[in-house]
Amino acid sequence: MGIVETYLIGPFAEMAAYPAGVLETVIAGIGNGFLYGLVAIGFVIIFKSSGVFNYAQGAVVFFAALNFAGLLTLGLPWYLAGLLTLLLLVALAFAVERTVLRLLVGQSALTLFMATIGVSFFIEGLVEAAWGGNPHLLKIGLPESALFTIDHAWGEAAGLDIIVQESDLLAIAVGLVLVLALYAFFHRSRIGQALRAVADDHMASMSVGIPLNRMWVIVWSLSGLTAFVAATVWGTKIQIEPTMIGLALKALPVLILGGLTSIPGALVGGCIIGVSELLFETYWGQPLFGGATTEWFAYVLALVFLLFRPQGLFGEPIIERV
Amino acid sequence: MLYRETGVYQTSYGKDQAVFRLPLDRYAIAGWLIVAFAIVPAFASSYVLTDLLTPFLIMSIAALGLNVLTGYCGQLSLGSGAFMALGGFMTYKLVTAFPTAGALLGVVAGIDVALPDPALGTFRPFDLWFLAILIMAGAITAAVGLVFGLPSLKIKGLYLAVTTLAAQFFLIWLFIKVPWFTNYSPAGIAPAPPRTLLGFQVTGAASPVVCRYLFVLSLTVLVALAVKNVSRCHTGRSWMAIRDMDIAAEMIGVHPTAAKLSAFAFSSFLIGIAGALWAFVKINSVQTDAYGILVSFQVLFMVIIGGLGSVLGSFLGAAFVTFSPILLNIGLNALNPYLLAFGLGRIEVAMIKHIEFMVFGALIIFFLIVEPNGLARLWQIAKQKLRTWPFPY
């Protein structure tokens, strides 16, 4: 009885006692989730069209953020710095295609995965060598303060006051716009359709004259673009330093939930992970288990999920042929 | 010509099934063992022994462990770091729970053999308690590994990697949160107490460098032999059958549950022992900091770059991953006097680290491209060369 009360009833009682707290936790969770989702979209784009499980996506986000911040410190206006960063990302995509992917065609998924870890190491060393190992700030005037439903100072009693961080709203807005834009691109544009053809069948698309190598550069550039967007949103929230690469690892469970091949799925998966890990941490982890449960919660959730629906919420069912 | 397989005839099934069938192989291995056991400790500096060779050997055990799982059984794991941590913490709990059992055993057995040189200490043939503790810690790790291996019955490939990430992060979190694991040490760090084996001190900072090296080396040789042999017997063959085609394996009567779980258990057992050695012999304290996700990646690198399903590959991979960052770092540092002499300035430590990262990343990609089947394949190529030399056509 005691255990049931502590672990099953207590947290819910606490939620009911202070619903505003639940609401702001959920909003903050969605904000986090969209960030995970933004990184995960980059994974999905690459996995869909080339079957590469790209661990380096976190490092690409770091690459974009650090280059952007670094170029800004040189005194460039933000639009020019942004443009240059995008060009660098395309150059990176080109380099990765030329020096890694093209040479590893036909290797096992595991080999490709390990190669992307190598790419991740390389990128981390490269940008830090260029801009120094010190943390950077990315200040381009994006909103980053907090909104209160009832404006009040610390300690004053307030009824249903909810805090919302502007950066969370920004992440949500940017995420939605990006998904819509990508959807339009994949379904309306010529290149997008070619990419979908490549995703469906490499051989068949090659035989109808789609240049595979160029498509891969486009795919990596596209995922670089999403990394750039993620980096900009992320960089306004936190300092830019290598921990970012590790945080991007959370995109993996997000993908498991959303499905490896679905772009909107990445956002939905991100939200599920973001919200549930924050709720668990706030009402179970912090008071009952000594905190820091966000370290593992997403992975355990993904593990449980995998046992029941391995293809994810929106993924294509996995069919294995013997 | 140089490496000949022809002309060797076996006269019994036993001989035909020996691990090293060819006399040439036997001589080569014996030579390597002599070098490793006698020549290296006699000539290598203390730095080379403690910080290059010992970690290399410990990581070889971990790589052999993961190779059992990934190389022989085809199950991917990114949780090696956490299982190493588990081995380390369990060993710590066991040695502090039974601090005197080892000494007692020694007294009961009552045999002390004085060595010719008193500086070498006394040889106690029955002082095996630390080994027993390592095996127990390994067994506990194996049990936990088995539990985390259960999802493998339903999940495959990279998906399985994500579930083993759950093990990685959850276990590390657990060791931080539960103070029992560190005997309620305020900082959550357990110092590795000094322990003896066969009368020689093998753990702790006061232990002679050579003792530690030989201890780890002997264990590595035992583990390598064990992996080689297990992979050749029924269990190992069932692992490989599962790896190559699980459905077909089931058809021919391999029990997939038993095969996968036994691979998880055996692999975790070895990785746990490696983790215990990492704490007790290398860094001299048990702390979660030393078993992060990066360690998991490193062990996986060793297996893949070295060669999946190859004992030799595990060693080559471990050598590559442990040596190359350190040698790069030392090498770049050593460049500085020359650069200064030519007025080119110096490379600062931070830049050395960045270059080290870049080169290490590039080397990984390089080896994956050149030899996707691992460094072990290079040996096969060399063997072929030696076979046909000097008339390759």
Added chain:
Amino acid sequence: MQKNKRGAAWLRAAIVGAALSSAALPAQAQSDDTQFFPLLVYRTGPYAANGAPFADGMLDYLKLINANGGVNGVMLSWNECETEYKTDVGVECYERLKSNGAVAAVSPLSTGITYALIEKTTADQNVLFSMGYGRTSAADGTVFPWVFNFPATYWSQATSIMEYVAEQEGGFDQLAGKKIGLIHLDHPYGREPIPTLQKLAEAYGFELLLYPVPTGSMTDQKSIWLDIRRVKPDWMLMWGWGAMNPTAIKEASLIRYPMDHFIGNWWSAAEPDLLGSGVPAEGYIGATFHDVGDAAPVFEQIREKVYDAGNGTAPESEIGQVLYNRGVVNAAYVVEAMNTAMQKYGNKVLTGEEIRWGFENLDITPERIEELGMTGLLPVTKVTCSNHEGLEPAVKLQRWDGQKWTIFTDWIPAMTDVVRPLVEADAEQYAKENGITPRDCTN
């Protein structure tokens, strides 16, 4: 066949490469007539913002000593090794550097590395000087003869900070029923003060709330601060490092936590922590044991003899910053210990045992500090055989005004009557586990 040829070529290249690297392996020997400083630094990674200025300060002071002709004529030499704040890398660095010369003292600036090196430095007979960090119970010199952690340990610091809190609340008896939160790095360093704070919480009836921040996701503290918003602790203490600090300060400011009730320990109150947060954070309080700013005469010397000679390590603007100054203090302590030892053993390159004696008999008086040109910078310190923390550990508090730090309290002495028994108990347990007989310090 083509494939085979290529493979063999790589094999050859690999062998040649390995041979070349091993040729470079024997570390270049330092000359025997210098005292060697193995500098375990970190200038990359998430802790670089804090690690770099500290290392710069240390290096600059050593350069200054050499520019002045060494310590009583004995020149100093050093080598840096990048640890990234990682324990296993730190251990490798120590092993690599220790044989480069007669070691002065090892200061890894990491509690994790310090723990791993305690037995190693003891076995090698090298002094391990963890200045204001590391294993707190190493303050017991009878069990840890080779480890020093003056001028104050984490436990002492925690009691000093709590004294300030109690004073603000109107006395320790007013603390009953209050909520005090500790946001800490979930790392040996961050966990170190918890036992003392728990002891105080028990004694004075306040509630201690723990908020661990995992090292892998230091910059993701949202749930913690939402919880703080709900629970509303009266005071927040911080044991943070690296990228954790600016994140915490930013999140605190977002939820409008009153900054004058938010106190960082001395590793959570430096310029990069505040400037990196991107918020003004006026009123944020931090502990320290030395002055900020470049008023002390020693800085003038550093500018003159090191920077004007084109030999400076850092951008000159770093001089006078909290962590830079602390690096200077760290180096100055070691040099003073060498100086003390030389008065007994003569002006020569010292052995580990001799330097240890110097550390153990360190007695830095106000006059001596004046002489060194480090007034306000170096705390008055007296170390004894049994007490390696210094006899009167104390802490000052400094306040951030949005631009710079200003010290606003006098020395707040630690509650040694609370801390010392805890130190001795923990040291005793360590001695028992490791089969150490505490040495006799009575004579």
